[in-house]
Amino acid sequence: MKYDDSKNKQTLKDLLETTNFVEHISVDCVIFGFHHNKLKVLLLKYPELEIWSVPGGFVFEGENVDDAAHRTLYERTGLEKLFLEQFHTFGNINRTDLNNPHRILLENRNIQVDKDHWIYQRFVTVGYYALIDFSLSHSFPDSLNETCNWFEVDNLPKMAFDHKEVVEKGLAFLRKNLDYKIVGSNLLPEKFTMKDLQTLYETILNEKFLRNNFQRKILSLNMLERLEKFYDGSANKAPYLYRFIDKDLK
Amino acid sequence: MKYDDSKNKQTLKDLLETTNFVEHISVDCVIFGFHHNKLKVLLLKYPELEIWSVPGGFVFEGENVDDAAHRTLYERTGLEKLFLEQFHTFGNINRTDLNNPHRILLENRNIQVDKDHWIYQRFVTVGYYALIDFSLSHSFPDSLNETCNWFEVDNLPKMAFDHKEVVEKGLAFLRKNLDYKIVGSNLLPEKFTMKDLQTLYETILNEKFLRNNFQRKILSLNMLERLEKFYDGSANKAPYLYRFIDKDLK
Numbered sequence: 448m449k450y451d452d453s454k455n456k457q458t459l460k461d462l463l464e465t466t467n468f469v470e471h472i473s474v475d476c477v478i479f480g481f482h483h484n485k486l487k488v489l490l491l492k493y494p495e496l497e498i499w500s501v502p503g504g505f506v507f508e509g510e511n512v513d514d515a516a517h518r519t520l521y522e523r524t525g526l527e528k529l530f531l532e533q534f535h536t537f538g539n540i541n542r543t544d545l546n547n548p549h550r551i552l553l554e555n556r557n558i559q560v561d562k563d564h565w566i567y568q569r570f571v572t573v574g575y576y577a578l579i580d581f582s583l584s585h586s587f588p589d590s591l592n593e594t595c596n597w598f599e600v601d602n603l604p605k606m607a608f609d610h611k612e613v614v615e616k617g618l619a620f621l622r623k624n625l626d627y628k629i630v631g632s633n634l635l636p637e638k639f640t641m642k643d644l645q646t647l648y649e650t651i652l653n654e655k656f657l658r659n660n661f662q663r664k665i666l667s668l669n670m671l672e673r674l675e676k677f678y679d680g681s682a683n684k685a686p687y688l689y690r691f692i693d694k695d696l697k
Numbered sequence: 698m699k700y701d702d703s704k705n706k707q708t709l710k711d712l713l714e715t716t717n718f719v720e721h722i723s724v725d726c727v728i729f730g731f732h733h734n735k736l737k738v739l740l741l742k743y744p745e746l747e748i749w750s751v752p753g754g755f756v757f758e759g760e761n762v763d764d765a766a767h768r769t770l771y772e773r774t775g776l777e778k779l780f781l782e783q784f785h786t787f788g789n790i791n792r793t794d795l796n797n798p799h800r801i802l803l804e805n806r807n808i809q810v811d812k813d814h815w816i817y818q819r820f821v822t823v824g825y826y827a828l829i830d831f832s833l834s835h836s837f838p839d840s841l842n843e844t845c846n847w848f849e850v851d852n853l854p855k856m857a858f859d860h861k862e863v864v865e866k867g868l869a870f871l872r873k874n875l876d877y878k879i880v881g882s883n884l885l886p887e888k889f890t891m892k893d894l895q896t897l898y899e900t901i902l903n904e905k906f907l908r909n910n911f912q913r914k915i916l917s918l919n920m921l922e923r924l925e926k927f928y929d930g931s932a933n934k935a936p937y938l939y940r941f942i943d944k945d946l947k
Contacts, residue, residue: 469819470720471719471720471721472721472788472821506788509790511790512786512788512821513789533785535783536762536786538722538765539763540759540760540761569719569758571719571762571823573786573788663917664917667913667914667917
């Protein structure tokens with residue numbers, strides 16, 4: 448339910464004239480970014496409106512839905528080759544009724560569209576998510592000229608459609624699958640201390656752990672290999688370094 | 698992509714004449730059944746054809762997708778009020794090309810349908826799953842007169858569409874989320890032994906565990922409360938009984 452409306456106002460019209468989208472299906476990507484003990488989510492602003500959405504779009508007739516998620520994410524943010532995974536499909540009948548930027552923009556610009564046009568139809572959206580280091584992903588294409596920004600997950604701006612729920616559900620899914628998702632991410636250097644890992648968990652889960660409890664829980668997952676000690680020259684006791692064992696987690 | 702084609706051959710035509718489905722969207726339910734150390738999946742057979750599918754169907758225009766999953770499951774199997782959860786949406790372009798019973802039946806019955814008809818269009822299907830005790834769910838409505846059967850998950854018959862992949866992906870999801878799913882299920886009595894629980898895990902994961910390792914892993918999840926010992930009058934050492942703690946699992 449998104450479009451590149453950046454270069455000029457004609458683009459919305461171009462979109463409306465596109466006839467080879469699959470009706471009723473869209474994709475939306477919730478991109479979580481972690482860096483320096485902050486968890487954020489990537490949002491786009493609609494031009495002229497103070498309404499934000501997660502990056503997403505429509506599916507072409509000859510295109511797999513998973514491929515459409517990668518394509519639209521790239522077109523709208525420049526991000527590519529992410530480990531995007533589905534987490535939920537949103538199919539309630541009223542999900543696009545609230546803060547619908549398409550309808551508002553059409554009205555503001557006085558563009559007449561047939562009431563039967565697909566832009567007014569019901570859309571079921573397939574939600575994808577990824578977890579990246581947001582300090583490494585600053586290169587959004589200028590040509591889009593659409594505001595693209597990282598927001599803290601507990602302080603979202605006014606969201607289009609049901610996208611507040613989409614972000615919240617994505618966050619719950621990330622938290623539930625964190626053990627597995629962290630191994631697949633590149634949020635930590637190859638070798639890290641238990642404290643580095645604990646900080647990452649605490650930030651994403653928004654929860655503090657006792658050091659011993661955390662260590663016991665993490666080690667019981669059998670996902671870490673203990674390496675040499677890390678001597679930083681300080682007077683503190685040197686902590687062990689760890690790395691992820693390369694295997695599928697249960 | 699399913700229909701009740703049971704009562705007479707006209708039903709397929711009735712379905713084809715239905716105009717208030719949302720195009721391109723379907724739902725499919727993978728119902729796993731556990732009993733006496735067996736894990737099975739519920740499948741329906743198309744009349745006249747040796748092709749099976751998971752129970753599913755289409756979504757009405759004014760109906761939430763989640764509600765359509767419950768409705769179609771009930772209409773096709775008599776099962777209701779299950780804890781149905783989404784696990785994946787299948788959106789590949791060629792997913793209904795193989796073993797498509799609709800196309801085969803239309804051809805066999807020499808029913809002429811316009812090539813633009815929605816039955817020939819692309820469908821994205823939202824997959825749901827549940828885990829139940831199959832010995833408690835034998836009451837499929839006779840009126841449907843459609844063969845409905847439990848199959849062992851590693852011995853599936855010829856499947857319609859991409860439903861083999863749907864079942865396999867549902868099984869992988871069940872296994873990955875088993876800790877959480879077992880607490881929500883009613884597969885064990887209120888009080889059970891560690892051995893009962895281990896058998897359930899071993900059956901569903903198709904994997905054997907050492908008793909001590911299993912006990913240590915399960916207890917670390919903090920999902921069990923230890924109760925009194927279970928004396929069965931035998932000469933064996935009496936095992937403890939456990940029950941699930943009523944709380945959300947991470």
